[in-house]
Amino acid sequence: MRFWLQHLPVLPVLIPLLTSALMLLTRDSQRRLRVILGAGALGLMALTALMLVRATQGIGAPRWPDDIGVYLLGNWPAPFGIVLVADRLSALMLGLTAVLGLCAWIYATARWDRAGSHFHPLFLLIMMGLNGAFLAGDLFNLFVFFEILLTASYGLMLHGSGKRRVGAALHYIAVNLIASFLLLVAIALIYGLTGTLNLADLAVRALALRGADRQLFDSAAAILGVAFLIKAAAWPLNFWLPNTYSEASAPVAALFAIMTKVGIYALLRIGSLLLPAGAPAAFGGAWMFPAGIATLAFGTLGMLASTQARRIAAYAIITSSGTLFAALGMPGATLTGPALYYLLSSVLALGALFLLLELTERSQSFGANMLAITQEAFENDDPDAADLSGQAVGVPLPATMAFLGLSFFACALLIIGLPPLSGFVAKFSLLSAALRTAEYGAPTVNVWLLVGAMLFSGVAGLIALGRCGVRLFWVPEDLHVPALRLNEAIPILVLLSACVLLTARAGSVMAYLEDTAWYLDQPDRYIEAVLGQDQHDFPAPAPGSGGPR
Amino acid sequence: MKRLFRALPLACLLLILWLVLNDSLSADHLILGTAIALTLALLTPILRPVRARLSHPLTAMRLAGHVAADIARSNRDVGRIILRGRRADTRPGLLDIPLRIRDPHGLAALACIITFTPGTVWAGHDPVSNVLTLHVLDLSNPDGLTRMIQDRYERPLMEIFE
Amino acid sequence: MSATILYWAGGFALLCFSLGLGCAAIRLIRGPGAEDRVLALDTLYINGMLILLVLGLRFEAGLYFDVALLIALFGFVGSSALAKFLLRGEVIEP
Amino acid sequence: MEWILALAIGVLAGSGVWLLLRPRTFQFIMGLALLGYAVNLFIFAMGRLRVDAPPVIDPAWADPASYADPLPQALVLTAIVIGFATTALFLVVLLASRGMSDTDHVDGEEHRA
Amino acid sequence: MTDLPLWAAVPAALLLVLAGLVTLIGSLGLLRLRSFRERMHAPTMGMTMGTFCVALAATLIASLLQHRPIVHEWLICLFLFMTAPVTAILLMQSARRRQRGGPDTPAKAE
């Protein structure tokens, strides 16, 4: 156990990677084996994430100085080699990813994993990309993990194929490819100016930049910011999102709920580290707030204007991004904790909503819709996948409609921010923190703008989701009770219970997040932990043959 | 064992290639090179069912000399034609040459030689009638060219490959 | 002395090769036929390879040789794929 | 040399961006390719230009000043491979889109004025 | 390169100059010749003479500098020799086929 613990920060990357490699050795038709492997890997990842969350709190087995786990890959000291850093924020995001991923995956095993090849490896690899991006302590490594998660997301986005999906994916890929170029250019510029790629080292060196160097650095940071803002879906760079998210297959869309948050994570992380040197405009500086308000307004507008449930959900993602930007763009770290709470709640809720909507759509007119989906998804030239359409029907569970209705209701509450679930707590805590910043010299106009925009988005959500829910559950005369599988219902239940848990334990969760925010406001600890990390010399369990280096 | 034996020429070739590439005759390269060359030579027939049989190395050397000389000469000719540009009264055209050589490797070698010589390009080969079509930049002396290819190239190639 | 001679000779050769590269590029741009372009691309590769060889001579570095070797070995792949595309309509047939 | 390379980067990037703004999928993918060259050269240029100083060191003489900066090169290598991969993927997606929508417009439908 | 004796440097330099000229003429042919089939012949000059001369010069210089025969430049010639017909044959075929179709063949839909 101790042996594994010392490698804890790298496990969230390694587990999915190796498991997916193992899966590739099996055939696509050996689905059961792949499912078993996937279950094992995702379970292990969840366990690892849990342990990381505990470790970064100072509880549990691996004890790290300052509760920040630094893993030197290749045993090269910090600014030179690549480091993985597990601090509270990373651990939090890892935990969230694990929960969401597990749920989406379980859901997919009911049906969707047979709608095309290689669902399981791709799913694990996107998890790997997400985990890596949350752990990366190196700018270029962050880019690499972004690429992994993006390419895997392209694959998953295309999973199931079909005209509209491919069309949406084309745009998604096109925009993200350009964003990747921007990322590369920015990283290159930053390296050219500072001579480092390590984030902690960069934070130190950015302090010393003066004059023209600083100007160029700000330019580079601006490009970097644009790249992250694209991924985080800031207006006007987010037009790809509604189509993409509403056309993706349900489990994929659910997992995508966290994709925009990766961009936000990157902005938050880099912004926090560059804070002492003066955060550049996109990283919590001048534009983040206006971008957030614009995005929030745009998402709200989109929710109002959409009639289709999935599109509403997609715009809800934009709204949540906008809220986060605006919150993180307010001065000081007062809003960071509540913003993180909001992030947790909205990711879980939106994930659940995407899963749910597919089931709901299935109830609309069973014959036509289901058949269309099935044909679209399972039309395949290879004979071993051809006759799956028959199996795709589950067993009608009791009280299916009540379950769906209540779940939808709960999701709607979470997204709108109505009591009693965590959406409300998030909204309330954000707003109360926003008002508090007014005391610390934030422009009052901004405070009111934020409060107003958030409340208005709540109202808009109420209108949109109300209409949508009424249409889905109340209007149709011939609501067909969909055949639901247990592994389609359980993930939704788990996600929503997670939200309930967030609500019930709001006190302790909020305390944890406030601590996280506090750590983010003090980048010195992070920097010291990374740059001060000695080369590892783990106690070997068995005498190794030959001398290491 | 027979396979091994049949793979030997190719293996030797590959080993030489390896050594030239690494520019070294040290023991480790020899061993590594032999291993790699043998493995590759043993695996190659999977995708290369037709094997070349080589003989008469001396003829081959002589042929190489001829080819080098012809290349140099035709370089000069073609260069002149290019430099003269539109004033040059060249008559480009196609030329059919009946062949006797059948071995695919021999034909391939002939193709290499013809293509590698400026002024002539392989323009087609009819396997049934075994007629080679050439495109020639300056077709002032078709018979001479036909003879040259048949005597200077085809015959030695037949000696080598058949 | 010999270094100077070689330097200038190398420079001259480089210039010639680059000019040749330019000629090929003009043909590549002007066309008119697709075959012309393929041919020009092939020439471009050859000229590039020669440039690398001369650079290798100038800098006395074997590293350039590798690139040239690779061009010699695989420079034709692109152009022959193109040629096959022109000839048969697809590069890899059933 | 610097200005030549800078101009080259500019021309490549300009052509690439122009193509990215065009309506056909093939134009887009060519734009990606050209922009990819530009970006790779740009990253490479961040290590500053060195002639005849490949970072293949003489073990006895490992003075950083006498070798080109190896790190941007490593980054470009990664970028080239990732660029290749994404180009391939985009190509296949555009083919799929073409197969399903019967058009090669980037929006999957023709916009007629 | 200063160690190189003059008797070797001069021929090597001449070889280089020759290579340059030949290759340039070959490439020029690409522009000056009238039809595609004629143009087919031109680049071969660079491929053959140009490469030969450069390889020869390289071998000369490298062998003298390192005091042992260095032959790996000839691999390049070998590979060129081996691969040259592939493109040429395909290209010629393509050009012939198109010509057979007549000048009014619709433009290729590449």
Next chain:
Amino acid sequence: MLLTLILAIPFAGSLCASLLPATARRAGAWLAGGSALTCLVLTLWLTPEIATSGIIKLRLPWIPTLGVDLTLRMDGYAWLFSVIISAMGALIALYAHYYLSAQDPVPRFFAFLLSFMGAMLGVVLAGNLIQLLVFWELTSLSSFMLIGYWHHRMDARRGARMALIVTGTGGFCLLASMLIIGHIVGSYDLDAVLAAATAIRGHRWYPILLVLLALGALTKSAQFPFHFWLPNAMAAPTPVSAYLHSATMVKAGVFLLARFWPIFSGTDWWTWIIGGAGLCSLLLGAYAATFQRDMKGVLAYSTISHLGLITLLLGMNSRLALVAAVFHIINHATFKASLFMAAGIVDHESGTRDLTRLSGLRTLMPLTATLAMVSAAAMAGVPLLNGFISKEMFFAETVFVTGHWASRWGLPLAAVVAGALSVAYSLRFILQVFFGPPATDLPRTPHDPPRMMLIPCAVLVLFCLAVGILPGLFLQPVLTMVMRALLGNNVPAYDLQVWHGLNLPLLMSLAAMIAGIGLYLGLRAHDRRVPGQVPLIYRLDGRQTFETLLEAIDAGSARLLSWLQTQRLQPQVFLLVLATGSVTLLPLLPGGWWPRVTLTTPAQWSFGLIWLAGGACALAAAYQAKYHRAASLMLAGAAGLATCLTFAWLSAPDLALTQLTVEVVTTVLILLGLRWLPPRIEEFPGPTPGTTRWRRRRDFLAAASTGALMAVLAYVMMTRPPAHDSIAAYFVQQAWPLGGGANVVNVILVDFRAFDTFGEITVLGVVALSVYALLRRFRPPAETIAAPLRHRGGMPATFEEPDLQAPLPDGTLRVPAVLVRLLLPVSTLISLYFLLRGHNLPGGGFIGGLIMATGIILQYMVGGILWVEARPLIRPQAWIALGLLVAGAAAMAVWWAGKPLLASHTLDLALPLVGTLHLSSALLFDVGVYMLVVGATILMIIALAHQSLRLHRKLVEAATPALTERGP
């Protein structure tokens, strides 16, 4: 503890009810009634404690960092409401049991009802503002569910949604106001807030705070101008209307106003906003009620009116008015609920609620008629009923208003008018339904309902009578307790009596009564002419306005959205370019960054020429990409070659090698795709449309500026001295001593930054898998199947199975095949050469892998897919997997030496003959890279190439419909 129980029991009951089977009618009713009764008993149990100590409080921590706790707090005021809620709940449960029909899912109804009850109790018991808000919104939500209970009816859906949106929006405003209060006070605790009254009133945010609070309260209480949802909420089952929309939920708004009365009242703002809204609702509601056609419509508008009365009283800034308001809350709850029940009974029994159809029911259902008449009399303010007393108090308050003459005269006048109207609609309600000739065209013949259904109604009527006759006895102590809770020790002296002597209020009452009767008689003609139409303001249909507004919002937002976003890619890319360009320029605007000292490498002619050609090719590629795809591809290839030469020239041999091989593979890849693209014949040269020209110009400008920006940035950076302590120096210095390799780039790739490489090969693998997965579902474009292939480059129109045994292909490919097959071992050898030497000289896994892959692709090119795949060669997928696993194993092997992942580890094996053999984990890692690159590249290319097979199969199928089995 008891407080928790009071709050928990309804929710627990709700949960139980929701778990009951849909047919458990009786159990549901018992559950609901039982829960409500228990709550009532518990509340009453607490009475002595409330009476003596004033407040009972219970605090459970929830989110301490935000100052939000679960605080249950019961004082006299809350007690009063708890009693109303639970008592009414019990009565309604009984009533509903008889009201609901057999088809309805009854347990669900009770589940919602109970959850509403719990929420409502939560509102009144909340000791924390945020907690109050939570329950406040819960009442809205459960009201939504209850209104939409019969969701198959459109009016129910609409009404439910309207109520939800209006009250929900109000809730958000309330949230904002609570936040501001919390901000001002520094706590959300109710007691703390009540103690900070002066601070709140004096704060500069007070006006906005008040507006927000009023929005919350007025929407909830259906006050003007948000009153319209209440009549539409009448689509709910009548028990719901009786319970939520008359007795309890709509009272939440006035509950809140009264609760905060000590804090907020006493300012002009308060008077104008609250009083004004109350006055408007009072008059408007009464006026509209007079003309309604629907029985429940009358009651709904009268509810608005009565709530307006209460609100007006609250807005009067007088403590006595507050007393009157609270008193009227109680009274209104009783008589209105009983009226609703009566209306529900009539509806239930006769099948309609239409006042124009109903008539003369007095004889058919005498008991109901009696009860309804008494309640209606209470509503009209007839003496000896409770409505009279509260109305007298109201009149008295209006008389004592001071200030502006308009309010001095206007308010009493308005009061009389409202009184007259209430008399009129009460009369109309009773006379139309129960008097007159017996109706004949009713859907059902009505008769009195079962006794048990009448009991709730009767209980309430009895209460009306009791209070009306002996108010002092029944309500004086309660009211005092309530007032103490609200006002502390400032409770004004008041006297609840039926007879105060002949005074102005009594005269006003009389006037109202007479005017009301007259009004009723006068309006009968109008009523017969246009039944149900409200004169003068019928155009101001709240529902219509609301729906129009919603639609306008939808349409407007859709339009705005279409203006603010685009579904097309080109504008998106343009925006992206624009955004990036401008933000990059922004920090550079001040200038001062142009290099002064330039450290240039001397320019070379040849290099310039290379880029002259390369740049021209790039431009030409851009120009040709539309119509001459293959040409464009070649031109881009030329630019790629120039890039490759640049890398080589500028000391990056590894890059040159990689660029070259990637170039080759990419060309093949794109060529494979080209065949699936539609033919594009150059369009007929005609005038280009102006927009297109403009767009092209704009795009050109964007492209040119981007290029210029990149060029400038690159130039500035290149001429800038390198960062003085770049980490690159470490790599150069340590590559040999610590990394064991001379090629620093490779050492970085496989050792210093091997993790990046690991990630990068994963990307490659992922892409290969995605490509494969997508292509499995590839659909060839329609016209490639439709049009014969001859037109596309002379492929055979029919599919001939290639001869898999033929040693060499026939025809043109024969000679190339011989050569290319000979090349395979050579290229494999060279790939291994580049792989193995990578650590010390340019090369490595990537380059090696790509060379190997190219060699194999060549075989496919000359041999054809089927021929090659008939021979066991390679399983790309397995190579990808093995590549990842080998790299992973190389990375993890050092774990057992106690080192972190990817630390390099060398194993020196002493072998005979050879000497020592270095086996480094870095080399193993590179082997993994090699395998993966081979696998991924091949998988992609081959997957793409396989589409031709698919097309051929389709062609064969199309040609021979009978033969539809799949090929091998």
